Amino acid sequence: MVCLDRTDDVGRKTGLRSPVVGWEAVRALVTDVGLADPEDSGVNSLLETLRVAQDLRDDGEAVVVAVVSGDRESMVSADRSVARQLDDLMAAHDPESAVVVIDSAEDERLVPIVESRVRVDSVDRVVVRQARDIESTYYLLKQFLADEELRQTVLVPIGLTLLVFPMLAWFVGPAEGAAAITTVIGLFLLYKGFNVDEVVTGLARRIRESLYSGQVSVVTYAVAAGLTLVGIFVGVLGVSSLEDASGVALPAVQFAFDSVPWLAAAALTASAGRLLDEAIGEEPIRGSYLNLPFIVVAVGLVVRGFSAYFLEQQALIDPVRVSAIELGVLSIDTFGIAAGERLAGYVVGAIVVSLVGAKVAATFSGDADRTVLEDVAPESGLTDGGPQELDGWRSDSDGDSSPGSESEAADSARDEDGSGPDYPR
Known part of the structure; x- marks a missing residue:
C-alpha cells in the first residue's frame, strides 16, 4: 500500500520526512496530521490506506504500508523526489504489486511514476463527500486560469465590460449602455463562433502569396x-x-x-x-x-x-x-x-x-x-507495344496475359508426372 502526497502536505504540517513506512508509523502519522489540520483531506487518505491494508491482511496477504511525499520547490522536483523514494522502497521490500491511494488531481499525476516501477493493481481515489463540489470547482478554475487562450477569450471581454459599462451608464444612461455592451458581446461571440479571425488570416495569406507569385x-x-x-x-x-x-x-x-x-x-x-x-x-x-x-x-x-x-x-x-x-x-x-x-x-x-x-x-x-x-x-516500366514481364507473368501488347517462364516450367513438370509444385495460378 502506498499513499501519495505530491505537494508534501504531510511533511509541511508535521515536520516529518517521507517515506513513512509501517503500520504503526502511518497510524501515528494520522494523529499528527489530524491535530495539525483537522480539515485536511490527507487525513482521510491516510485512514483509507490503513483500512485497505487491514482488509488485505485479513485476506492473508503480506502488506507493507508506506506514505510517499514530494517537496514544495516545484512540480518537477516533487516528482523526482517521489521517484527516488519509490526506488528506495522497491530496493528494500521488492513488492510484487501496489495499491495506490490518492485524494486529489495533483496526486494522480504521480500514478504513472509508480506504474513505471511496479505493477499497480488498483488506484483508490478518496473524495471527501462534503468537499466534492468545492474541490472539483477549484481544479476546474485552476486549469482554466492556466490556459492563456481561455484567459484572453473570457476574462478580457468580461474585464472590458465591467470597465466600460459604468462610463456608458454615466454618460448615455443604463439602458443605452447595456444595449451597447450586449451588442458588442454578441458581435464578439459571432466573430469567435464563425472563426472570422482564421478566415481573415487565411485570406490575407492567400492574397500575399498571389501578389508575390504574380498570378493573373x-x-x-x-x-x-x-x-x-x-x-x-x-x-x-x-x-x-x-x-x-x-x-x-x-x-x-x-x-x-x-x-x-x-x-x-x-x-x-x-x-x-x-x-x-x-x-x-x-x-x-x-x-x-x-x-x-x-x-x-x-x-x-x-x-x-x-x-x-x-x-x-x-x-x-x-x-x-x-x-x-x-x-x-x-x-x-x-x-x-x-x-x-x-x-x-x-x-x-x-x-x-x-x-x-x-x-x-x-x-x-x-x-x-x-x-x-x-x-x-x-x-x-509500362510501355506500349511488346510483352511486359511483371513478377513472373508476361503481358502481351494485345492484352492477353500468360505465365512467365517459371510458371511454364512448373506446368510442364506437373503435366509429365502429375505432381510438382503447386504454384498459384
Missing part, C-alpha cells in the same frame, strides 16, 4: 469585385424605380433581374483568371476549373429567365417582340414571344451551355490525364 487571378478578382459593386448598385436602382415596392418578393425579383448580368460577369471574370493561372502553371488543368465558367453562365441564364418571367407577369417589363425580317423571297412578320416561351428559351440555353461545359471539361481533362499516364509509364 489577382487582377481578375479586383475586376470581379468592381463588377459586383456595379451589379449591386444597378439592382438597388432597379428596386428604387418600382412604383409599389411594398413586400419582399417583388423587389427581390427586380433586384435579381437587374443585377444578375453584372454578377454573372463578375463570377465569369474571377473564374477566367483562376483558369488562366491553371493554364500558365506546370500541372494539367483540372476539369472543375474548365467547367466553372460554363456553370456560371448557365446559372445566370436561369436566374435571368425566371426573374424576367415573374416581372413580365406583373407587367413590369415588356414582352419580347421580334421585328419583321426580309430575306429575299423569305419574309417574316413581326411577332411576340410569350413569357413562358422566353423562360423556356433561357432554360434550354442554360442546359445547352452546361452540357457544352461538361463536354469541354471531360475532353481537356481527359487529355491531361492521358499525358500524365504517358509521363509516368516509362518510369514504372
